[in-house]
Amino acid sequence: MLRMAGGTGLGGVGAALENANPLVFRRQGERAVTPREEDEALPDAIDGREVFDLIRAISDPEHPLTLEELNVVEEARVKANDANSTVSVAFTPTIPHCSMATLIGLSIKVKLIRSLPERFKVDVHITQGTHASEHAVNKQLADKERVAAALENSHLLEVVNQCLSGRS
Amino acid sequence: MSPFVLKTGACFFFFKKPHRTTFNQNVFLFLGVKAGTCTILDVVENLGSPLENADPRIRTRGIQMLSEVLMQCYSLLQEQEVTHLVLFYENRLKDHHLVIPSVLQGLEALSMCEALASGLAVSVLKAIFQEVHVQSLLQLDRHTVYSIIINFMSSREAELKSLGADFTFGFIQVMDGEKDPRNLLIAFQIVRDIIVKGYALGPFAEELFEVTSCYFPIDFNPPPNDAHGIQRGDLIVSLRAVLTAxxxxxxxxxxxxxxxxxxxxxxxxxxxxxxxxxxxxxxxxxxxxxxxxxxxxxxxxxxxxxxxxxxxxxxxxxxxxxxxxxxxxxxxxxxxxxxxxxxxxxxxxxxxxxxxxxxxxxxxxxxxxxxxxxxSLRAYYQITSSVLPLLVEEYTKHVQSSQHRTILEVLLGFLKLRQTWGPEEEDKSPLLFPKASLCSMVFSAVAEPNVQLQLVGIQALTFLGSLQGLLEPPDVEMLVDHLVKFILFEEDPQTSLAAMEAAGTLAPTYPEVFSRCLVQKFSGKLKTGTVSEVLEDINPSHQERYLKALAAVSTHPSIVRETVPVLLEQLQQVQEGKIPSDTQFVVSVCQSLQQVALKCQQDPQSYWFFHQAVVPCLLGLGVQAAMQENSHTSKVLLKEEALSAMVPVISTACIHLSPELASQSVSKVVPLFLDGELSFLPGNSFPSTFQPFQDGESPMAAQRRLVALLMAFVCSLPRNVPIPQQDRLLCELLALSCSYDCPFTSTVAAKCFAGLVNKHPAGTQLDHLLEMAMNKLEQGLNEGPHQSQALTLLLWVCKALLLRYHPLTTQLTDKLLVLLGDSVLGPKVSDGFVLLMADSPDVLGKSCHAEVRLMFRQRFFTECVPQLVQRFHAAVPDMKSNYLKALSHILNHLPKPVLVTELPSLLSLLLEALSCHDRVVQMSTLHCLQPLLLDAPHIMSLHIDTLVGKFLSLTDSPTMAIRIAALQCLYALASFPTPVVIPYKARVIKALAKPLDDKKRLVRKEAVAARGEWFLLGTPGR
Structure with a gap:
């Protein structure tokens, strides 16, 4: 089975916060609707901003804040190529030893799998050099079977769903 | 067990009877007391044995009965009776605990007596404080205690105050430990009164605080289906009133x-x-x-x-x-x-x-x-005198424009704050100290090539400019020059728009500078553009900007007097063929004129100037154009777009006229159309006569189009302005509306007719007029080449009457409903329902003084929809969509709360409408269903299978808006009770994979939201 967040990670939710006093960043406004987007005939390609909008409202497992406000995800680190059907998201844990990193990555991945057309290949990884066990986490996130198995775990699924429910 | 006889002669079997009959007995007793046939003492005497019975349960009944009688008749009691009763009840407080609730009830009745002797209130309260442990009573009985206290507080304030701090202390003990929100609301009220009305707190202030503050912060959530309607917010507010008292x-x-x-x-x-x-x-x-x-x-x-x-x-x-x-x-x-x-x-x-x-x-x-x-202003001065110089200094230290923008936005925040307090001598102001550097900072910001920065800079300039006496004359000129530059040369429309707004805001402060540096410059540009540099400077977007800027800056009377002639001159030149004829240009000029009119509304003098300058001029230009024969260039002014653009100008210029000035003006305009009186029009060279209502083809057809301007004028006048020769005018309009091929002319004639009919006072004259109209309609609708014109007239007259609740409306709506089944007119009629329900801005709007009753839409709905439904079921299949479309239009314009209560009866029809192929019907049905899905899930759950199927199939519609609406409905479905929707989860999630790849971003967004919700269904953590 997965070692993903299951033990240490979930323990953190109830226990003392690891990063109790994070820096809060400004949220971007809603994407302005352009006349082009309102034109029936013209197609709009899926772009980085659109993918960013999918994930920016995911809430952090241990704060009442969104990943955007914590600067865990940034528009500049989201790449999308509609023609090649690829999406790549690099996220930055708030502190290098954050035990939530896997859980955050999993939430992002699940959200993208649910929200993007099936043709897309989704790559979610930690921004290079921002986490102690970067490599291990990336490997877990890239493994389809592990991700699927993680979602069979109802505790894990519950936490992920809570993150995805967003702010009310 | 013995029968119990009253002096009234009535006979009661008090103890045998089941409990519920006591009410009737009481009523009887009460009636007896009230009628004077027995006194309260008689009641007491006769109750004697149960009141003294050894069994506390029987005593309870006795006292309860007495208390209920008192509740009914406390206002009739004599002082002496009250005194006896009070002593009796006080004494009973010492009785068995079963008896206490009834005793309290009696005391509550007595506490409302006006005949209560002085001193008794205090003694009752003392007895309660001493004998009753309030918090061990039931909620209702505790409430009774609070009521007794609050009654005494409102009627015996002075007596209670004589108790001193004992009263406060007694109450503290009464409420200590209260838990019920209903009781807390009244207890908080009492504490607040104790404080505010100046009862002595003595040494108990802290206790009083403790006994109330222990509820802070309020953490109460009303249980679902709570019948008492107490919200968390109510408690918060009443507790806050206590704590901050x-x-x-x-x-x-x-x-x-x-x-x-x-x-x-x-x-x-x-x-x-x-x-x-x-x-x-x-x-x-x-x-x-x-x-x-x-x-x-x-x-x-x-x-x-x-x-x-x-x-x-x-x-x-x-x-x-x-x-x-x-x-x-x-x-x-x-x-x-x-x-x-x-x-x-x-x-x-x-x-x-x-x-x-x-x-x-x-x-x-x-x-x-x-x-x-x-x-406060003092705090503002202290903070800004320290912060502003710092901001200026920081601005120069940074180099990136994003940093500049942040600093400028902060600065702007401080400047805006200054408006909180009225103008004051600015010589003390800390804004003065760094004035020069402040100005140069803002001026340098607007010079940077960053749109966002410029926008903030323009706002900052506006605020600096509006603080009187802050800017020196050269600074003002520089400011205006900057604005001019933005308006003329800036590529980004946001910036030039912001500059225009700034100019409009500042023009009243510096009218002279704006006139010299902006108005004259732009007028010059427009003129040179016309004569010599036609080839070179014909950039229409520039022209449009000049026009817009002239309108934007017309916020001061002296400027209005300069800009209006310039704008009118443009139209004059179009008419004379001096500038190439371009409808868009005419429309832009008219839009600018309308803006000026809107800005003049507040100032009667400017407004009258505008009216006198513009109305005759537009009419004159129209008449000239209509009389010129066969010249292509001049006909621009008679095009539908141009005339339609002039309508709001004239309308805006008439709406706010005082009745005297309006009568003065209408006495010239109506004779122009009826009798060809041209004398008041500017420019006296009219080659022929003006007879718009005359039969005839070539010149008359052009003249008839000008009825649009007549409509704009007469339909915007206040209702109390008499229109000369109104009946003749109405007849002419009626004839015009159904007689010619030009749809524009006949529509404006019908609208004009409808506008006047709506304002026409009720009476035989109106009846006669409507009879004429009905005949005309019958004729026109039945046969002949002008059927569709007649339909237009029918729709407009129907609307005019519907708005004023005229009884004839029913007849006209019936006609429309019949016509829905007509194979030729049916589709047009169904589209016409939009016209009936929507606001009409030009003739039948509230702003043009039309008589518009508040609930006309609801009224139309209740009168018309049952018939509509009936006819729908009876109609042949091909015509059904007409009915659905008409219904959609009605529902679309109905206020949402009305819709939700009425919709369930129409549900089957709406579900059928989802399968209709007409896009308007699909769209409006989805819009109707969506709130219903959220507000009435229990009704909608019954149709879940149909709903899921139809919504999913509509996510494939070729129309983007329908796809979006269908996805929003699917999103709403996910909020249904889980057991209802869970069987569809897999199907919906699978089907929604496709709209995730929709070519339109707005559709994908809704698909993502809907699919996300369906994924969460039935999973933990939702």
């Missing part, structure tokens, strides 16, 4: 608030901050001094480390309230000025964040500083 509580309240602000519970933080704001309204030096440092550090933390915008907002509001409070303090000579020292602290903690190179905490610091400065 007196400065005496300050020493207890402030530490409590600080403690709750420091907690992690969001609602506690919020409540504490709001309570602090409220408390600041009454606190003074003494109360606040000691707590200022901790209050500041808590407030600061809430803003610097905010978790929610709401808390941040309340934190800032509390800070503002706090500074406002400190600013109000009256100081004796040796007091320390708390405001100054507090603001010093604020500045010390925030100022340095403004200078940090990474600018991380600039915004929170700026918000705190602005909130503190917002407390």
């Amino acid at each position: 007196t400065p005496i509580f300050a020493e207890f309240l402030l530490p409590l608030l600080i403690e709750k602000m420091d907690s992690d519970v969001q609602s506690a933080k919020l409540d504490s901050l709001q309570t602090l704001s409220a408390a600041c309204a009454i606190y003074g030096q003494k109360e606040l001094k000691e707590f200022l440092p901790s209050l500041w550090s808590s407030l600061r933390r809430e803003v610097f480390q905010t978790a929610s915008e709401k808390i941040e907002g309340e934190g800032l509001a509390a800070l503002r309230a706090l500074t406002a409070c400190l600013s109000r303090l009256v100081l004796s000579p040796d007091d320390e000025d708390l405001l100054e020292s507090f603001l010093k602290n604020v500045l010390q903690d925030c100022r340095h964040h403004l200078c940090e190179p990474d600018m991380k905490l600039v915004w929170p610091s700026a918000k705190l500083l602005q909130a503190a400065a917002g407390g």
Whole structure:
């Protein structure tokens, strides 16, 4: 089975916060609707901003804040190529030893799998050099079977769903 | 067990009867007492045995009955009777605990007696305080105790006050431990009265605070299906009223608030901050001094480390309230000025964040500083005199335009704040000190090539300009030059628009400079563009900007007098063929004229000037154009777009006229159309006669189009302005509306007719007129080439009458409903329902003084829809969509609350409408169903299978808006009870994979939201 967040990670939710006093960043406004987007005939390609909008409202497992406000995800680190059907998201844990990193990555991945057309290949990884066990986490996130198995775990699924429910 | 005889002769079997009959007995007793046939003493005497019975249950019944009688007739009692009763009841308080509730009820009745002898209130309360342990009673009985107290407080205030602090102490014991929200509301009310009405608190202030503050912060959520309707908010507000009722509580309240602000519970933080704001309204030096440092550090933390915008907002509001409070303090000579020292602290903690190179905490610091400065003008001066020079200095240190923008936005925040207080001598103002550098900073900002920065810069300039006497004349000219440059050359439409708005705001302050530097320049540009440089300077977007700018700056009477002639001259030149004829140009000029008219509304003189200058001129130009034969260029003014653009200009120029001036004007315009009186039009060279209502082809057809301008004029007049020869005019209009092929002419004639009919006073004249119209309609609708014109007339007249609730409306709607089944006119009729339901801006709007009854849509709905449904079921299949479309139009314009209550009866029809192929029907059906899905899920659940199927199939519609609406409905479906929707989960999720790849982004967004919700169905953590 997965070692993903299951033990240490979930323990953190109830226990003392690891990063109790994070820096809060400004949220971007809603994407302005352009006349082009309102034109029936013209197609709009899926772009980085659109993918960013999918994930920016995911809430952090241990704060009442969104990943955007914590600067865990940034528009500049989201790449999308509609023609090649690829999406790549690099996220930055708030502190290098954050035990939530896997859980955050999993939430992002699940959200993208649910929200993007099936043709897309989704790559979610930690921004290079921002986490102690970067490599291990990336490997877990890239493994389809592990991700699927993680979602069979109802505790894990519950936490992920809570993150995805967003702010009310 | 013995029968129980009253002197009234009635006979009761008191103890045998089941409990429910006591009410009737009581009524009888009460009637007896009221009629004077028996006295209350008789009742007591006759009740004697149960009242003295050894069994407490029987005593309870006896007393209960007596109390109920008293409840009915307390107002009739004599003083002596009351005294006896009070003594009796007081005595009974010592009785068995089963008896107490009935005793209290009796005392409540007595507490409402006016005949209560003095001293008794005090003795009743003393007895209650002494004998009754209130908190061990049931909720209702505790409520009775509170009612007794509040009754006495309202009628015997002086007596109760004579009790001194004992009363307060007694009440503290009564309410200590109260848990029921219903009782708490009344208990809080009593405490507030105790404080506000000046009852003695004595040594019990702290106890009183304890016994109420233990509920703070309120943590109560009404149970579902709660019948009492008490909300959390009610308790919060009434408790806050208690806690903030007196400065005496300050020493207890402030530490409590600080403690709750420091907690992690969001609602506690919020409540504490709001309570602090409220408390600041009454606190003074003494109360606040000691707590200022901790209050500041808590407030600061809430803003610097905010978790929610709401808390941040309340934190800032509390800070503002706090500074406002400190600013109000009256100081004796040796007091320390708390405001100054507090603001010093604020500045010390925030100022340095403004200078940090990474600018991380600039915004929170700026918000705190602005909130503190917002407390009073004095605070504003102290903060700005320290911050503004700093901002100017920082601006020069940074180089990136994004940093410049941040600093300028902060500065703008401070400038905007200045408007909170009225104009004052600016010589004391700290804005004066860095004035030169402030101006040069803002001017340099607008010179940078960054749109966002320019926008902020323009706003800052506007505020600097509107502070009187701040700018020197050369600065003002420079400012105007900048604005002109933006309007002329800026590529970005946002910036030029902002510059125009700024010009409009500042023009009343500096009319002379704007006239010289802006109006004359732009007028010149428009003129040179016309004559010699036609080839070179014909950029239409530039022309449009000049026109817009001239309109935007017309905010001062002297400027209006310059711009209006320039605009009219443009139309004159189009008419004379001096500039190439371009409909778009004419439309732009008219739009500018309308803007000017809107800006003149406030000033009667300018408005009358505008009316006199513009109305005759537009009419004159139209008449000239209509008389010229076969010249292509001049006909531009008669095109439908051009005339339609002139309509709102004339309409706006008439709506606000006073009745006298309007009559003066109408006496010239109507004869122009009826009799060809041309004399008041400018320019006297009219080659032929003007007879728009005459039969005939070539010249007349052009003249008839000008009825549009007549419509704009007469339909905008106030209702009390008499229109000369109105009946003749109406006949002509009626004839015109159904006689010619030109749809534009006949439509405006029909509208004009309808507009006048709507305002026509009721009476035989109107009846006669309508009879004529009906005949005309019958004729036109039945046969002939003008069927569709007749339909237009029918729709407009129907609307005119519907709006004023005229009885003839029913007949006309019936006609429309019949026509829905007509194979030729049916589709047009169904489209026409839009016209009936929508607001019509030009003739039948409220703004043109039309008679519009408030509920006409609901009325139309209730009268028309049952028939519509009936006819729908009876109609042949091909025609059914007409009915559905008409229904969609009606439902679309109905207010949502009405819709939700009425829709269930129409549900089957709506479900059928989902399968209709007409897009309008699909769209409006989805819009109708969506709120119903959210508000009435229990009804909709019955149709879940149909709904899921139809919505999914509509996500494939070729129309984007329909796809979006269908996805929104699917999103709403996910909020249904889980057992209802869970069987469809897999199907919906699978089907929604396709719209995730929709070519339109807006559709994908809705698909993502809907699919996300369906994924969460039935999973943990939802």
